[in-house]
Amino acid sequence: MSEQNRAIYEFGPFRLDAQRRLLLRDSEPVKLFPKEFDTLLALVERGGEVLDKDELMRKVWGETIVEESNLSSNISHLRKLLGESRYRHEYIVTIPGRGYQFVAGVKQAFNEVIVRERTRTEIIVEQEGEAGEIESIAESEVLPAQSKGAQPWLGGTAQMVPAPALVTQEETTPGRKRLRIALLAGLFGLLLAGVGGGVWLYQSRNREREQRAAGLKLPQQQMTLRRFATHGGVPYGVAISPDGKSLVYKQSINDKDSLWLGQIETNNSVPISHRTDLTYGEPAFAPDGGSIYFTVSDDNRPQAMLVRMPVLGGVMTELIPNVHGPVTFSPDGKQLAFLRGDDETNQNSIIIADSADGKREHTLITRKLPQTFSSMGLAWSPDGQTIAVGANKTGGQDEILAVSVADSSVSKIGARDWGQLGKLAWLPDGGGLVMIARENAAARKSHIWFVPYPYGEARRVPNDLNIYLMNSLSLSAEGKLAVLQGHIxxxxxxxxxxxxxxxxxxxxxxxxxxxxxxxxxxxxxxxxxxxxxxxxxxxxxxxxxxxxxxxxxxxxxxxxxxxxxxxxxxxxxxxxxxxxxxxxxxxxxxxxxxxxxxxxxxxxxxxxxxxxxxxxxxxxxxxxxxxxxxxxxxxxxxxxxxxxxxxxxxxxxxxxxxxxxxxxxxxxxxxxxxxxxxxxxxxxxxxxxxxxxxxxxxxxxxxxxxxxxxxxxxxxxxxxxxxxxxxxxxxxxxxxxxxxxxxxxxxxxxxxxxxxxxxxxxxxxxxx
Structure with missing residues (x-):
């Protein structure tokens, strides 16, 4: 059991509510972005003390690698919001060669104490209660003109909090080897535990269905978001294991690609492939969770080759050449599907092959310009009957298509068109798709959307200011979602x-x-x-x-x-x-x-x-x-x-x-x-x-x-x-x-x- 205090800090005309992530000036909300709030809170919490730059950046960004200019930008904007001028600093003072100090007098109060049983930092959203009231914690910024009419994410918005710290790379070589062995052993244990966990989840689902059939009211579940801190680089692709306990992600360190295996519960990672001569494609777990599939290319082989590798690392087995984008698997894991393009004929196709050896290829369907398929991935439905894919329309819009595995017939999913479709995935129960999309092709902002199936109105989840990368989205067998969030x-x-x-x-x-x-x-x-x-x-x-x-x-x-x-x-x-x-x-x-x-x-x-x-x-x-x-x-x-x-x-x-x-x-x-x-x-x-x-x-x-x-x-x-x-x-x-x-x-x-x-x-x- 641990206590979480709702601390409130008062300084000058300002009131900083740490739990609600709210800054007030004379009772009026002050617009702050998440990292600016984190920066201010870190300084205020250490009021009167010098906080060096490295420590402050760790508090705000965790293990995420960012340039120091991000911190300077936050400090500069905070000073403007606090009413400081170039020559008058009443709140934040720069200590040359060291960092920053919050110098104003601070009064601290505690609004309420919530006792929760938690083993890791999480982001909690209170769903709609019995009286229909929604209590949510704002994730991004306080905008009075918008918050009144904001659309909550199916019941709430989310607040980001730092992920647990990673083990650093500053250990000795034997220490790193011991760490790698320990982590691999722990990850292997998690994979074995997944079998027993699957039985429990199956029984839990059955009980839930029985309760619904009996007309019993089920307790509301809380939506949670949390960051997973990567190990020393910038992530460009991520896949979550079927049991939802592990991640495989590719990241760039000094402009070189590598693949890492991460343990979600402990937020620890180990490298499983770091060939500097290769460029890695988007990874995907096999349905049994024991191996991963991804494409590789190099200077001598520009066409992407699909390979399979044990999830704990090892030898790459080459399967299929000329594969464009990530693969998707049939529910039984025996087949996979992918896209293949032909620049000479200006067409691309959905190809199905055996997942074990890449053999018995056959073309499910082919489309030609200007109505080709999107290149950011496919999604095989849980019932095995349909493959969902984004497709280009004449005029520049995209649409979601359902392609029948049995006869290649095509139908549209959802009534609306899209500016650009990214990665998509089926929900485990087949009741819809979750995807990354832009409403306009020329726009930079891309968001997470839920599209009900076979019919229903698409909804943005969450309705926030964050931007999610188009090419990376992965869903576990229990519906845990892994995505990449990015900002410039x-x-x-x-x-x-x-x-x-x-x-x-x-x-x-x-x-x-x-x-x-x-x-x-x-x-x-x-x-x-x-x-x-x-x-x-x-x-x-x-x-x-x-x-x-x-x-x-x-x-x-x-x-x-x-x-x-x-x-x-x-x-x-x-x-x-x-x-x-x-x-x-x-x-x-x-x-x-x-x-x-x-x-x-x-x-x-x-x-x-x-x-x-x-x-x-x-x-x-x-x-x-x-x-x-x-x-x-x-x-x-x-x-x-x-x-x-x-x-x-x-x-x-x-x-x-x-x-x-x-x-x-x-x-x-x-x-x-x-x-x-x-x-x-x-x-x-x-x-x-x-x-x-x-x-x-x-x-x-x-x-x-x-x-x-x-x-x-x-x-x-x-x-x-x-x-x-x-x-x-x-x-x-x-x-x-x-x-x-x-x-x-x-x-x-x-x-x-x-x-x-x-x-x-x-x-x-x-x-x-």
């Missing part, structure tokens, strides 16, 4: 002539607004335009080059997205990509946000760039599933096709003579191509580093038109001279994660968005 803490900087030593920060972002991540542009008079979220909508904002006079320029309906903007040289218009009319189109507006005009139609139009004279817009248009470059007048009208092979992400040269763009490459990654402004065959073609110009790309011509600068997906910038064979890294930016970039019209100022990514494994129970 962005900030906007200006560097004269791209000299990082002279760079100054003009806007410190606040998660999850993603300032400048999806668009940056200069106006001729030296103002900056940038993108930022307002609720669930992504809008264009403006500010002075010193970060003052912030103003929202565009606004749309719910889930509207305005991104990738450019400004004409006369300062009259801003051109941007938007979904405000339904599909993705190119729009024009006055630089003050007025005078909206849609330039393109029919959907699938994106990524505009302007000619130097401001008369033409070059953009990417996806037609029949293939992206190509087109050109249209700034006033609209008939568009002209410029390329006929797959091409996207165009930028017009400063002299207006050429267009740079990206095109598929035979090697991994893309190529950088140059064509005349009037279109035609490429006049230049350059190889691009494999990790550059992937995902959400950003590139610009240098002001003199002699080179092109573009960002790497991992970190840094590259510069490709037109007279050079290979690109060169831009000095000073090698270790910086750049999100977006733009040159001023006079070529003297370089603006860029940067910021670290934080990704964490989240475990969710009782969400239905």
């Amino acid at each position: 803490q962005s900030s906007i900087w200006i560097a004269p002539n791209a000299d990082l030593k002279q760079a100054r920060r003009v806007l410190e972002g606040v998660a999850p607004r993603y300032e400048g991540v999806d668009g940056l542009a200069w106006t001729p008079d030296g103002r900056l335009l940038y993108t930022a979220y307002v609720g669930d909508s992504l809008a264009i904002w403006s500010m002075n080059s010193d970060g003052s006079n912030l103003r929202q320029l565009t606004s749309g309906g719910a889930n509207s997205v305005d991104i990738q903007m450019s400004v004409t040289a006369d300062g009259r218009y801003v051109v941007f990509q938007s979904n405000r009319s339904g599909g993705s189109e190119i729009w024009r507006a006055n630089t003050n946000g007025s005078g909206l005009k849609q330039l393109t139609a029919a959907g699938g139009n994106s990524l505009p760039s302007l000619s130097p004279d401001g008369q033409w817009v070059v953009y990417t248009s996806v037609r029949d599933g293939k992206p190509t470059l087109w050109r249209i007048s700034i006033d609209g009208g008939e568009a002209k096709q410029l390329t006929y092979k797959s091409s996207s992400w165009s930028q017009v040269s400063p002299d207006g003579k050429y267009i740079a763009y990206t095109a598929p490459s035979e090697a991994p990654g893309v190529r950088l191509m140059i064509i005349p402004f009037e279109g035609g065959e490429p006049v230049k073609s350059f190889a691009v580093p494999e990790t550059a110009l992937t995902g959400r790309r950003a590139m610009r011509w240098m002001p003199d038109g002699k080179a092109i600068i573009y960002k790497d997906h991992l970190r840094g910038l590259w510069q490709q001279g037109l007279d050079k064979e290979k690109p060169q890294p831009v000095k000073g930016f090698e270790d910086l994660r750049v999100r977006h970039l733009a040159w001023s019209f006079d070529g003297k100022s370089f603006v860029y968005t940067s910021g670290p990514t934080t990704q964490e494994i989240i475990l969710i129970e009782n969400f239905k």
